[in-house]
Amino acid sequence: MIPEIGHYALILALSMAIIQSVLPLIGAQQAKASWIAVARPAAQGQFAFVLVAFGCLTYAFITNDFSVQYAASHSNSQLPIEYRIAAVWGGHEGSLLLWALMLAGWTFAVSILSKNLPDEMVARVIGVLGLVSVGFLLFLLLTSNPFDRLIPAALDGRDLNPLLQDPGLIIHPPMLYMGYVGFSVAFAFAIAALLSGRLDAAWARWSRPWTTAAWCFLTIGIALGSWWAYYELGWGGWWFWDPVENASFMPWLIGTALIHSLAVTEKRGSFKNWTVLLAIIAFSMSLLGTFLVRSGVLTSVHAFATDPARGVYILGFLAVTIGGSLFLYAVRAPSVSKGGEFSMLSRETLLLSNNVLLVVACGTVLLGTLYPLLLDALDMGKISVGPPYFNSVFVPLMMPLLFLIGLAPFVRWKKANLGELARLLRWAFCVALVVALLLPFTMGEWHWMVSLSLLMAMWIIVTAMLGFIRRVKRGNGLKGISMSYYGMQIGHLGMAVFVIGVAMIGGYQTEKDVRMEIGDVTSVGGYTFRFDGVVDQAGPNYQATRGYIQVMKDGENVMLMHPEKRIYNVQTMPMTEAAIDSGFTRDLYVSLGEPVSGGAWSVRIYHKPFVNWIWGGCALMALGGLFAICDRRYRIASRQRKEAEKRKMATANKGSSGDATGTAAVAREAKV
Amino acid sequence: MKSRHKRMVFIVVGLAALAGAVGLIMNALQSNINHFFSPTEVHANAAPTDRSFRLGGLVEVGSVQREDDGLTVHFRVTDNAETVPVTYTGILPDLFREGEGVVAQGKITSDGVFMADEVLAKHDETYMPPEVAEALEKAELAKAEAANGAAAVEPAAVQPAAQSQEGK
Numbered sequence: 033m034i035p036e037i038g039h040y041a042l043i044l045a046l047s048m049a050i051i052q053s054v055l056p057l058i059g060a061q062q063a064k065a066s067w068i069a070v071a072r073p074a075a076q077g078q079f080a081f082v083l084v085a086f087g088c089l090t091y092a093f094i095t096n097d098f099s100v101q102y103a104a105s106h107s108n109s110q111l112p113i114e115y116r117i118a119a120v121w122g123g124h125e126g127s128l129l130l131w132a133l134m135l136a137g138w139t140f141a142v143s144i145l146s147k148n149l150p151d152e153m154v155a156r157v158i159g160v161l162g163l164v165s166v167g168f169l170l171f172l173l174l175t176s177n178p179f180d181r182l183i184p185a186a187l188d189g190r191d192l193n194p195l196l197q198d199p200g201l202i203i204h205p206p207m208l209y210m211g212y213v214g215f216s217v218a219f220a221f222a223i224a225a226l227l228s229g230r231l232d233a234a235w236a237r238w239s240r241p242w243t244t245a246a247w248c249f250l251t252i253g254i255a256l257g258s259w260w261a262y263y264e265l266g267w268g269g270w271w272f273w274d275p276v277e278n279a280s281f282m283p284w285l286i287g288t289a290l291i292h293s294l295a296v297t298e299k300r301g302s303f304k305n306w307t308v309l310l311a312i313i314a315f316s317m318s319l320l321g322t323f324l325v326r327s328g329v330l331t332s333v334h335a336f337a338t339d340p341a342r343g344v345y346i347l348g349f350l351a352v353t354i355g356g357s358l359f360l361y362a363v364r365a366p367s368v369s370k371g372g373e374f375s376m377l378s379r380e381t382l383l384l385s386n387n388v389l390l391v392v393a394c395g396t397v398l399l400g401t402l403y404p405l406l407l408d409a410l411d412m413g414k415i416s417v418g419p420p421y422f423n424s425v426f427v428p429l430m431m432p433l434l435f436l437i438g439l440a441p442f443v444r445w446k447k448a449n450l451g452e453l454a455r456l457l458r459w460a461f462c463v464a465l466v467v468a469l470l471l472p473f474t475m476g477e478w479h480w481m482v483s484l485s486l487l488m489a490m491w492i493i494v495t496a497m498l499g500f501i502r503r504v505k506r507g508n509g510l511k512g513i514s515m516s517y518y519g520m521q522i523g524h525l526g527m528a529v530f531v532i533g534v535a536m537i538g539g540y541q542t543e544k545d546v547r548m549e550i551g552d553v554t555s556v557g558g559y560t561f562r563f564d565g566v567v568d569q570a571g572p573n574y575q576a577t578r579g580y581i582q583v584m585k586d587g588e589n590v591m592l593m594h595p596e597k598r599i600y601n602v603q604t605m606p607m608t609e610a611a612i613d614s615g616f617t618r619d620l621y622v623s624l625g626e627p628v629s630g631g632a633w634s635v636r637i638y639h640k641p642f643v644n645w646i647w648g649g650c651a652l653m654a655l656g657g658l659f660a661i662c663d664r665r666y667r668i669a670s671r672q673r674k675e676a677e678k679r680k681m682a683t684a685n686k687g688s689s690g691d692a693t694g695t696a697a698v699a700r701e702a703k704v
Numbered sequence: 705m706k707s708r709h710k711r712m713v714f715i716v717v718g719l720a721a722l723a724g725a726v727g728l729i730m731n732a733l734q735s736n737i738n739h740f741f742s743p744t745e746v747h748a749n750a751a752p753t754d755r756s757f758r759l760g761g762l763v764e765v766g767s768v769q770r771e772d773d774g775l776t777v778h779f780r781v782t783d784n785a786e787t788v789p790v791t792y793t794g795i796l797p798d799l800f801r802e803g804e805g806v807v808a809q810g811k812i813t814s815d816g817v818f819m820a821d822e823v824l825a826k827h828d829e830t831y832m833p834p835e836v837a838e839a840l841e842k843a844e845l846a847k848a849e850a851a852n853g854a855a856a857v858e859p860a861a862v863q864p865a866a867q868s869q870e871g872k
Contacts, residue, residue, distance in 0.1 A: 376713065388718060392725045399729060414740035414835050416758065421736035425728045545794045547774030606798045625795035628774035636795050 035100050038088025039179040042129075045081035045136070046169040052078055052139075053162030056155035061227070068151050071158040072143040078165060079140035086133045089178050090120050099185035102126060102178045108191035108602050110573040118202040119192040124326060124342075125178035127205060131322070132168045134206070134213040139165065142217060142242075149238055156224035157217070164216050167349045175341045191602035194574070200260035208253030208280055212318040214246020215283060218290065219315035222308045223357055226364045231304050236297035239311070241661045243294060247287045248657035254280050255650035263612055268621050268638045270537070270646055273422040278401045279321035282394050286314040289390040291657075292383050300445055302371030302380055306387070309361060316354045317394070323350055324401070375447040382440040389433045396425045434488035434531060437524050438495040460498050464490035475540050475641070485535035492528040496521045516663035523656025530649025536642035545625070549632040557639025559620060560584040561593075566624075566633065574598040574607075579624050579633065581611070595624045595635075619643045738809060742839030743786040744846070751812060759788060759818050760807040760836040768802055781806060781818070785843035788812075792820040805836040 052074035059067025089102070093116045098104040106123045107116050121130040139161040146154045172178070221239035225231045257280065262270045271277065290310040297307045323346040374380040400417045407415055442456060468487035472478045500521060503513050544556050548563035555561070564580035577597040583590045596609040610623035618641045625634030740758045741751040751757055764787055767780040775794060779802075780787040790808055800806060800823060810820035 373710075376710075384714075388721055392721060396725060396729055400733075403733070415737045416740070417733070418736050418738055421732045424732040424736070425725075428728060429725070545775055608798055623795075628770060629772075632774060634774050634795050 034088050034091050035097070035179040035181065038085045038092075039177065041081045041084040041088065042169065042173060042177075042179070045078050045085065045132075046166065046173060048074055048078040048081055049162050049165040049169055051162075053159045053166055055159075056162070057159035057227075060152045060155040060159065063152070065151075068155040071151075071155040075136075075139045075143040075158045075162070078162070079136040082129075082133050082136040082169075085179075086120075086129055089126060089129060090117060093117065093120050096189070097185075098187070098189050099182055100178075101180040101182040104182050104186040104189045106189065106192055108189040108573070110601060111189075111192060111197070112572050114199075114202060115192060115197045118196070121205050122192050122196050122201070125172070125176045127209075128168065128172050128176055128326065129178050130205065131209050131213060132165065132172060134209045135161065135165055135168060135216060138210075138213055138217050142220075153224055153228065153230075153238075156227055157220045160220035160223045161216060164220075164353070167353070171342075171345055171349065175345055188602075191573075191600065194598070194600040194603060194605050194607045195264060197600075198260065198264050200256060200264060204253060204256040204260055207249055207256055211246050211248075211250025211253050211287075212280075212283060212321065214242070214249055215287060215311075215314045215318050218243040218246065218311045219357070222311035223360065226308060226357075226360050229364065229367070231308065231364075231368050233298050233301050236294050236304075236307065237666065240291070240294045240298060241666055243287070243311070244291055244657045244661050247284070247291055248654040248661075250280070250284050250287060251650055251654045251657070254284060255647045255654075258650075259647050262643075263610055268543070268610070268623075268636070268640070270643065273400070273419045275401050276325050278397050279324045282397055282401075283314055283317040283321060285390050285394040285397070286310060286317050289387045289394075290314050292386050296380055296383050297371070300372050300374070300380060302374065303384070304368050304371060305361075305365045308365070310387070310391075312354070312357045312361060313391075316350070316357075319346075319350050319353060323347060372446065374445070377443070377448045377450055379440055379443045379445045379448070382436055382443055386433060386436055386440070389429055389436075393426060393429045393433075396429070397422065400425075431484065431488060434492065434527070437527060438488075438491040441499050441520065441524075442495065457495065457498075460494045461491065464494050472539070475536070477540070479539045482535045482539035485531050485538075489528040489531040489535070492524055492531075496525055496528075514663055514665070516660045516665070519656045519658070519660030519663070521656070522659055523653045526649045526652025526654075526656055528649070529645050529652055533642045533645030533647075533649060537640060537646070540641045541643075542639045544637045546635055546637065547628055547632055548635045549630065552632075554637065556637045557618070557620075557641075558585065559590070559639065561622065561635075561637055563633065563635065565631070571598065573602070574600045576609075577624070579611075579622075579635075581622055581635070583613070583620065593620070593622050595622045597624045597626075614644055616644070617642060740807075740835045742783045742843065743781055743788045744783055744839075744843050746788050746812065746818075747786040753812055753814070756809060756811045756821075758807055758809050758835075759790070759820075760805070760839055761788075762836070762840070763800065763802050763804055763806050765802045781808065783839050783843040785847055788818050789816070790818045790820050792823050794823075796823055807836065 051070065055067045055074070056071035058064075059070070089100075091097075092100045092103045093107050094113065096103075096107065096109045096116075098107075102123060102125045103119075106126070107119045111119065119126075121127040139158060142154070142157060142161065146157075218239055221235065221242065225235045254277075257277065258270050261272065261277075262268065290307065293303050293307045293310050296303045323343075326342065326346060400421050404415050404417055407413060438460075439453075439457070442453060464487055467490045468483050471486055472482050475482075500513075503517065504510060507513065542557050544554060546552075546554050548554065550563060550565045553560055553562045560583070562582040562584065564582055566577050566579045569576045569578045575598065579593075579595045579597075581593045581595065583593055591613060593611040593613060595611040598607045598609055599605070600607065608623050610621055612622075613620040618639060621636075621638035621640055623636045625636060627633055738756060738758050739752075740760060743759070743761050745751060746759065751759075759781055761781040761783040764780040764782045767778075767787075769778045770776070771778075777792050777796060778789065779792075780789050782788075790810075792808065792810075807824040808818065808820035809822040809824070810818055812818050
C-alpha cells in the first residue's frame with residue numbers, strides 16, 4: 033500500500049510540476065497576475081508530493097519491504113538501519129528520486145526566499161525550474177520507477193554493495209546532488225533573464241548567492257567523494273580521473289568560472305552575455321554528468337543495450353535543454369547592452385583570464401572523458417585515457433590560474449598600473465619564492481614540481497595577508513571589511529591549502545607492499561610497523577579478519593592499528609578496510625592484502641604527508657563561499673528594494689516578515 | 705582602448721590559449737592512450753610490443769601461483785581460446801579470483817609474458833568489465849565457426865551486468 037501511495041504522489045508531483053511550469057511562464061509573458069501567483073504554491077505543492085514519495089520509499093527500506101523491486105535489489109534485513117536509509121539512494125532509481133527531491137527542495141527555497149524579487153521574475157525562475165522537474169519526474173516514472181513491485185516478494189534483499197556501506201555514502205551523494213541541482217537555480221535565473229530581456233546587475237545580484245550556495249555544496253560533495261575513495265577503496269589515492277569523478281568535476285570548474293564572472297557582472301555590468309552562457313553551460317555539465325553516470329554509457333557505449341530507454345531519454349532531455357537554452361541565448365544575447373569599458377590590465381581582464389583557463393580546463397577534462405566513448409561508438413577500438421593525460425594537461429593550465437589568484441585582488445577595476453602593482457607585490461613574491469625554494473629541503477628531497485606548486489600556494493597566502501593588512505590600515509580596522517572580502521580570501525586560502533596537500537602527496541608519499549610474518553618489522557616514513565598477527569571477529573553483517581599492527585617511532589610504541597579484511601554475508605564479497613591514523617601533517621595508512629604461506633600476510637603501508645590538507649582546503653573553499661553568501665550587501669539591497677516597494681504599494685502584504693531576508697536564510701540553509 | 709581593438713586582442717589571446725591547449729592535449733593524448741586487447745589478439749600479434757596496453761579476459765582456473773616473497777603472482781589470462789601468462793608484483797584487488805574477469809595494464813616482454821603494473825579491481829560481485837565480456841563473446845564466436853557447425857554454441861556466455869556506478 034505504502035509504495036503505491038509513493039507512486040501516486042510522484043504522479044501528482046508531475047502534474048504539479050506541469051502546472052508550476054506552464055501557468056507562471058505564460059502568465060509572466062502576458063502579465064497575468066493571477067497566473068503568476070500560481071508559481072509559489074505550485075512549487076511548494078510539488079515539493080510536498082516529492083517529499084511524500086521519497087518518504088514512502090524510505091519507509092519500504094526501513095521496514096524491509098522486499099516486495100518493492102528496488103528495495104529487494106539494494107537492501108537486506110541484516111543491514112544496519114543507517115545503511116538501510118542510505119541504501120535508498122544506493123542505486124539508480126533511488127538516486128534519481130533524491131535528485132528530484134533536491135530539485136523540488138531548491139525550488140521550494142526559491143519560492144520562500146524570494147519575497148524581495150519582482151513576482152514576474154520569480155514566476156519565470158520557478159517556471160523554468162518546473163520544466164526541469166517535469167523532465168526528471170517523467171524520466172523516473174517512465175523508465176526508472178523505484179516503486180515497481182516484485183511479485184512474489186523476495187524473502188530477503190540482495191544487499192547494498194559493501195563498498196557503499198559507509199558513513200561517507202550517507203552524506204556524499206546528497207551533498208553532491210545539492211550542488212549539481214543547485215546550478216539549476218542559476219540556470220533558471222539566466223533563462224528567466226533572457227526571457228524577460230532584463231539582464232542587468234540586479235539580476236546578477238539575485239543569482240549570485242544561489243550560485244555560490246550550489247558551488248559550496250558541490251565542493252563539499254566532491255571532497256567527500258574523494259575522501260571516501262581514499263579510505264574505502266583501499267587504494268590510498270585521493271583522485272583517479274575516473275569518468276564518474278570527472279562528471280562531478282566539470283560542473284565544478286564551470287561553476288567556479290561562473291561565480292567569478294557573476295562578480296564582474298554585478299560590480300561592473302560587464303560580461304553579461306558570457307555570464308548567462310556560463311550559467312547555461314554549468315547546468316548542462318550537471319546534466320551531462322547525470323547522463324554519463326546514470327545511462328551506463330561510461331564503461332562502454334554498448335551498455336546502452338542493457339537499458340536503451342534510459343540512455344536515450346537522458347540524451348534527448350540533454351539535447352532539448354541545451355539546444356533550447358542556447359537557441360534562446362542566440363536570439364536574445366545580441367540585444368544585451370555592453371557593460372563598462374576596461375583596459376588590458378584591469379581586474380576585469382584577469383577575471384576573464386580566470387574564466388578562459390577554467391573553461392579550457394573543463395574542455396580538456398571533457399575531451400579525455402568522452403574520447404574513449406567516441407572511439408568506441410565509431411568502432412575504432414577500445415581505449416582508456418589514463419591519469420597521465422589529465423595530469424599533463426591539467427596541471428600546466430592550473431599554474432597560471434593560481435598565480436592570478438594572488439594577483440587579481442590587488443588589481444583595480446577598469447584600469448590598473450603595472451608599475452604600481454610590481455612595487456606593491458615584489459616583496460610578497462620574494463617571500464613566497466624563498467619559502468618555496470627552501471621548504472622542500474626540510475622534507476629531505478627537492479623536486480621542482482613541489483617547489484613550483486609551493487611557490488603558487490605561498491604566493492596566494494602571502495598576498496592574502498598583505499591584502500588583509502592593507503584593508504585594515506585603509507579602512508577603520510576590522511569593521512570596514514565586508515563578509516564577501518573575507519569569503520574571497522578564505523576561499524583563495526583554501527585553494528592554497530589544497531595545492532600544498534597535493535604537492536606534498538605528489539612529491540613525498542611513500543608506499544610499501546610487504547610480506548609480513550608475525551613479529552616482522554618494516555619501516556616507512558620514519559615509523560616502524562610490527563605485524564602482530566590477525567584475529568577473527570564478527571561484525572553486524574560481515575565476518576572480519578582483524579590485523580594487529582604495532583606502530584613505533586624512535587623505539588617507543590605510538591599506537592596499534594587495525595586494518596581489516598571483511599567478507600560480507602550476503603554478497604560474499606571481500607572488502608579491505610584500511611586502518612588510517614590521521615594527522616595534521618601526515619596520515620599513516622595500513623591495509624591488509626591477503627594471507628600468504630605460513631600465517632604471513634601481504635600488507636600495504638603508506639606514509640602520506642599533508643594528505644588531509646587536500647580536503648581541508650576544500651572545506652575552506654566552501655567556508656569562503658558561505659561567508660560570501662552572508663554578505664550584508666545582499667540584505668541591504670533587498671531591504672532598500674522592499675522599502676521602495678512598500679512605498680509604492682501602501683497596502684503592504686503582512687505576510688513578508690521584516691528582517692528575514694533571502695540571503696541570510698540561504699546561509700542558514702547552507703549550514704543545515 | 706577602443707572596444708574594437710579590445711575585441712581583437714581578446715580574440716588573439718583566446719586563439720593563442722586555445723592553440724596552446726590543443727597542442728598540450730594532442731601531445732598528452734598521443735602518449736597516454738591505452739588500447740585494449742584480448743588474448744586472441746595478443747597471439748595474433750595485434751598488440752604493441754613497445755608500449756603499454758590493457759589485457760583483459762578471465763583468470764584461468766588453477767593458474768594462479770605465488771612466489772615465496774608472497775607478493776609476486778603469476779597467472780594466465782584467457783578468453784577461452786588463447787591464454788597469455790601474466791606476472792604482477794603487489795597486492796591484488798579484493799575481487800581478483802580464478803575464473804573471474806580481470807583487466808591488467810602493462811607491457812608484454814619478448815618471451816610473451818605480460819608484465820602487469822596494475823591489475824584493475826571491479827567494484828561489484830556481479831560486474832564483468834564490458835571489454836572483457838565482448839572479448840569472450842568474440843572468442844566464443846570464432847571457436848564456434850572453427851568447429852564448423854558442431855553442436856550449437858551459446859554465444860554471449862557472459863552478459864555485462866549493470867555496473868554499480870555508485871562504486872565509481
